[in-house]
Amino acid sequence: MNTLIKEYIRTKAADLTELRRQFHSEPELSWEEYKTTAFICDYLSQLGIPYRKTDPTGVIAEIKGGRSGKTVALRADIDALPVEELNKDLIYASKEHGKMHACGHDAHTAMLLIAAEALNGLKDELSGTIRLIFQPAEEAARGAKMMVEEGAMEGIDHVFGIHIWSQMPTHKVACTPGPQFASADIFNVKFTGQGGHGAIPQDCIDAAVIASSFVMNLQSVVSRTIDPQQGAVVTVGKMEAGTRFNVIAENAKIEGTVRCFDPSVRDHVEKQIDHYANQVASIYGGIAQVEYIRGTQAVINDTESAALVQKVAAECFGEHVLFDEKPTMGGEDFSFYLDHAPGSFALVGSGNSEKDTEWAHHHGKFNIDEDALVTGAELYAQFAWAFLQENK
Template identity: 60%
Template sequence: MNQLKALIQKYKADMIDFRRDLHQHPELQFEEFRTTEKVAQVLDQLDIPYRKTEPTGLIAELKGGQPGKTVALRADMDALPVQELNEELTYKSLEDGKMHACGHDAHTAMLLTAAKALKEVQAELKGTVRFIFQPSEENAQGAKAMVAQGAVEGVDDVFGIHIWSQLPSGTASCVVGSSFASADIFSVDFKGQGGHGAMPDACVDAAVMVSSFVMNVQAVVSRETNPLDPVVVTVGKMAVGTRFNVIAENARLEGTVRCFSLATRDRVEQALKRFGEQTAAMYGGTATVQYEYGTLPVINDEAPALLAQKIISESFGEGALVQAEPTTGGEDFSYYTEKTSGCFALVGCGNPEKDTEWAHHHGRFNVDEDAMEVGAELYARYAFEYLQQ
């Protein structure tokens, strides 16, 4: 729809200004009070009704001129505890140790711009567009909180976008099927018997237990899961011992599991518990294994994903549509698609000429702001065309 494209272009400068303001004032998980107020101010100006959620975030609705289905569009708003290293930016973070290092500032600005465009074609909408401005994606708690507060009640379909530095600016992807992996956390506490380092025969060494576990746990991936079903088991943190000549009585490690199948997730969970307990027993100690579910896998439904692909090709050219590989990163958008159909798209923002190819969560991360025009139009077009079906 050319009218939506023209409207997005009309609001592009305001969109960039809004994003830069958020970038200068990043707020961490469930602390997005200023961001929520800034979004609310624009929605007030647009006369789009909304309700605030607890403790932060908001849900707005735009009812079309004709009855129909309800489609939800989601953007996350939180920043990260990362020190910004983009010293040359005129809009660099003003908050020490906090930064929009993942592009959520862009997501918020893009969705708000899509709301502006859809407001201007409100009479032509056949149904309702719900705008979900979500807090706390980075710790995988925000989507659950929004769902609990009614974000997807009565929703027929939900669509989300993530800016993606690994794709060139001007491209976008929305694959059918697996998009993001589940992201879980596990910990193992080993218990031995401490003592003098010169008398190991009188002790049970927790350092040996934890070391053995780390060296052997990858067999969970290589020997206990389907090689055609990707799994990642990473031990990221380990604490053991108190002094150079004291045999450790306690050891603790923490890690993460990523996969695309819930059956595989269950199998890995059980294997980790077995590995931990039996490794400890082998050395005469004990182990307590805790497994905490994080995000579910994001699995794009076929019809919504094909609609998004059609829009990308028609709006931005055949060369704009790419098929990005699934990532074992996590995304709590999965809690929306657990409740209703939907899909999640990636919008490329990498541009070597603008030095915007840094990895997400890096202190040098930034977005090619021209990519935001693609994201905003994709949000708006998806909602409009879904409701026309």
């Protein structure tokens, strides 16, 4: 632990809150984070930290230490969601109709800026380089890929990220080895039958019946074809069929998502969805067209990296902050950075019933306990410091 980092960040608590509230009140959706990007650039310029913008949004910056060494990357996502803010009484509520930081990315951005400020003040003592990745479009599950293409991971020896987590008590830190977030895929299925009059079903092939049968049978992919000890979720979230109450549907469309941790399970589910769709359609004399879109990969924390996070958190905040949070079926495109370097992704608790901050992520009433900001900012900075110290 670096005591100067701890002391500096604690003196910046008010600034942290102000930064987070500014980002929260001015949310921007994926690939539209122009004002946020400009603000980050201005802030880094004032600190004298060199940076470059990425296209169309996002920022990559570097703090070069006074001594040579490894390079560690710290990542924060910057985009908001198309969610209407329901916390209308907040003085920092979203000013943008239908847009809201409902997942905590405003907090991540503020925490990394203050962490950068603290680290930059100690750069002459650093043995190595710290790369700062302010990533757009995490909610679109494509921002991390773009940042990798823009060179964000070139020369990186290790990568670390944080997510504020409303399901955990404020200040708690979780970073367990192995799976943390699931892969998140999308599937679209179109069934084609033969429409006709609702009073003459014998002359038709009802796409609504095909689609309904598929939805019911699909649940057995997980319950009957996957090892019960392997986690997997298959969810149909949208279903459209027909045009009118007395017309038998000629077409039906289904959209859903698949979540799991194991790549072999992912491959299996993809094949089963195609198999089930075509077999069910064939039973009724219809046709199925299946599109399977691979989104984020599973976030698998490196064992040594996760151990270092736990060590840093315990030294900085005490053993009592360590929290054993179970892996979530939520998706995170941080996984694409882990294709290029070992690393880990930590959760920092921000749930506080007294402050009404235990709402689920992506909900219109989502908010964070701002006391967690100091914990997150220090964890960013102390982890980078510790990694470079241990890898001189």
